[in-house]
Amino acid sequence: MKITLFIIALILTYSNSGFSQNALCLKNGDKMSGKLEGYKNDTILFNFQGNQLKFKTADIESVIFNQKEIVVEPTKATIPIDINPSQMGKISGVITCLTRFEFQPDAGTNVYFADSTNLKDFNLATLDSFNNFIVYKYYKKTWTPRPINILLAAIYDEGEKYNLDKESFKLLD
């Protein structure tokens, strides 16, 4: 009898751990392993590495409930859990992307945090110069006259949101 109870307990333990992991596949190709926490107002709540993320159903390809089927890109690193939470800081924000006429959530953008003490040779200025070159090249080729009043209005509104320098935008008109 004890053995039977032990086996049942063992099976329940393993089945619970099996169902505790879900995978979320987004239409942009990203896959995340975590826990599906709920669904509200056409939005799925998904716990990924301790952070509760919200995804609109329109951005989701599928949700996999069976852990055995989960094939997820290995996480680059884990958020340190061996530190007292009071000794940690929080960083958060909003990432959007300008389409032709409006700003949309840039869902799936990867945000990396690298401790500068481990990157002695890293030169931010060089990276910025490289980035500016690509962006300049891109806009030089693709920036064409559009309904400029709508675009500038969107930029102006967004500038208010991010406290950006609006004077430089006025020069574009």
Next chain:
Amino acid sequence: MDAKNITKTVVDGSENYSANVKSGIYYVLFKSRNSTRIDKVENSEPFKCYKVNINEGDDVKMSYAFGFEYKQ
């Protein structure tokens, strides 16, 4: 960058991201997926990097809008 020393998170469908990190000076890199962009010709994964100091108990807000870059 050495992957061992990097923490990664992903922007959700409501345009938000957040992470808890131990105090220190960090390079924060946003690498866009441009999932909603219509005119992706080249530079389909633009990026932006910042250096930020995060102290104990800080709640740092750092936002970015891809598409503003032409002002630089």
